[in-house]
Amino acid sequence: MNRDKIKKIAYSFGKLLGFLGLIYIFYKLSKEYSLSSFIEKFSNFKSIILPLLILNILSSIIGIYAWHIMLKTYAKKSFGYISSYYYFAKTEISKYLPGNIFHFVGRQALSSKLGISQAQMAKISLLFMLILMVATVISSTIFALFSNIENYIKILMLFASVASIIAILYIYPIFTKAKKALMVSILTFSIGLQGVLLSIIILWQIKEPTLTLFFEVSSIYIISWLIGFVTPGASGGLGVREGAFIAIAEFINLNVDSNIVIFSVLLVRLINIVVDIIMYISTFLITKKVIV
Numbered sequence: 001m002n003r004d005k006i007k008k009i010a011y012s013f014g015k016l017l018g019f020l021g022l023i024y025i026f027y028k029l030s031k032e033y034s035l036s037s038f039i040e041k042f043s044n045f046k047s048i049i050l051p052l053l054i055l056n057i058l059s060s061i062i063g064i065y066a067w068h069i070m071l072k073t074y075a076k077k078s079f080g081y082i083s084s085y086y087y088f089a090k091t092e093i094s095k096y097l098p099g100n101i102f103h104f105v106g107r108q109a110l111s112s113k114l115g116i117s118q119a120q121m122a123k124i125s126l127l128f129m130l131i132l133m134v135a136t137v138i139s140s141t142i143f144a145l146f147s148n149i150e151n152y153i154k155i156l157m158l159f160a161s162v163a164s165i166i167a168i169l170y171i172y173p174i175f176t177k178a179k180k181a182l183m184v185s186i187l188t189f190s191i192g193l194q195g196v197l198l199s200i201i202i203l204w205q206i207k208e209p210t211l212t213l214f215f216e217v218s219s220i221y222i223i224s225w226l227i228g229f230v231t232p233g234a235s236g237g238l239g240v241r242e243g244a245f246i247a248i249a250e251f252i253n254l255n256v257d258s259n260i261v262i263f264s265v266l267l268v269r270l271i272n273i274v275v276d277i278i279m280y281i282s283t284f285l286i287t288k289k290v291i292v
Contacts (some may be wrong), residue, residue: 041263048204049271055197056275063190064088066131066183070124073175076115083110086290089279127172131180133226134164135187140222142188143195147216149252195222197271198245201264202256213255220248221268242269 045052068084087110111121141157168184169177195218202217203209228241242265248254249261 042267045201045204045267048200052197052200052271053275053278055193055200056271057278059190059193059197060089060092060275060279061085062193063132063187066186066190067124067128069179069183069186070127070175071110071114071116073179074114074116074120074124079114082286083290086283086286090283093276093280123172127175130171131168131183132187132191133230134168135184136191136222136226136229137161137164138184139188139192139195140219140226142192143215143219143222145215146212147219148212149216149219191222191225192218194225194268195219198264198268201267202260205260205264206256216254217256220252220254221245224248242266 064085065081067088068081071084072079108118108121110116111118116124137157138161141154141161144154144157165184169180172180175183198221199214199217203214206213224241224245227244245265246258246261249256250258254261
């Protein structure tokens with residue numbers, strides 16, 4: 001079986017998972033809500049929707065800085081963070097489009113302006129994905145340690161974190177270990193904010209929220225985020241991430257009503273999409289400040 005055929009099968013499988021995930025979510029949704037009750041639920045978040053949007057934007061801005069560090073290592077000319085932000089935000093929204101071709105084209109345009117070869121840009125993209133996965137495992141593990149998740153799962157997560165850190169430190173020798181550690185730290189914090197975002201949404205709906213539940217929800221969502229991220233063909237992890245969180249929450253008997261869980265994963269997805277749109281629109285306001 002040739003490589004193109006394998007890619008096509010993997011891509012189709014990812015699309016299928018995303019589709020099945022969406023069906024699963026809407027099936028669960030239909031069991032818990034009517035349209036009117038779902039809309040009413042949204043109205044309860046009017047007072048904190050702006051802080052939630054700001055938190056998500058902050059997560060993205062911090063994450064882009066790690067990509068900026070990678071670009072500067074290979075670039076043949078100096079440039080500021082604003083240029084990295086411009087191209088990342090400009091192309092990030094394309095992850096929801098079939099094929100993600102604009103993702104590739106937009107960032108290749110940046111590489112040509114910085115004197116980065118296509119091969120080097122491919123290495124940057126691969127390293128970014130690898131470090132993002134490592135950061136996700138670490139971030140989820142940190143939250144898990146303060147939760148009620150079973151101890152054997154915590155031990156496995158700690159082992160995975162240590163192993164992934166060791167692996168990432170010894171690849172891509174062009175980057176110093178200190179620089180790679182910095183990028184891992186940046187992305188760990190960035191991804192951690194995504195877990196915090198969902199935890200805030202869930203705890204906002206609970207009469208007696210606890211800190212332990214906060215850590216547990218954060219850890220589970222970050223793992224769900226990783227599942228959506230690594231699934232090929234799933235546009236922005238759409239359907240996969242939400243379905244994974246609901247499934248994991250049920251599997252470990254998360255002490256949260258299922259209607260709250262379902263609503264929360266849909267709200268955080270909506271916030272993610274709105275933030276991607278906001279950041280895309282913001283690129284038109286900073287075009288003149290982009291020096292490359």
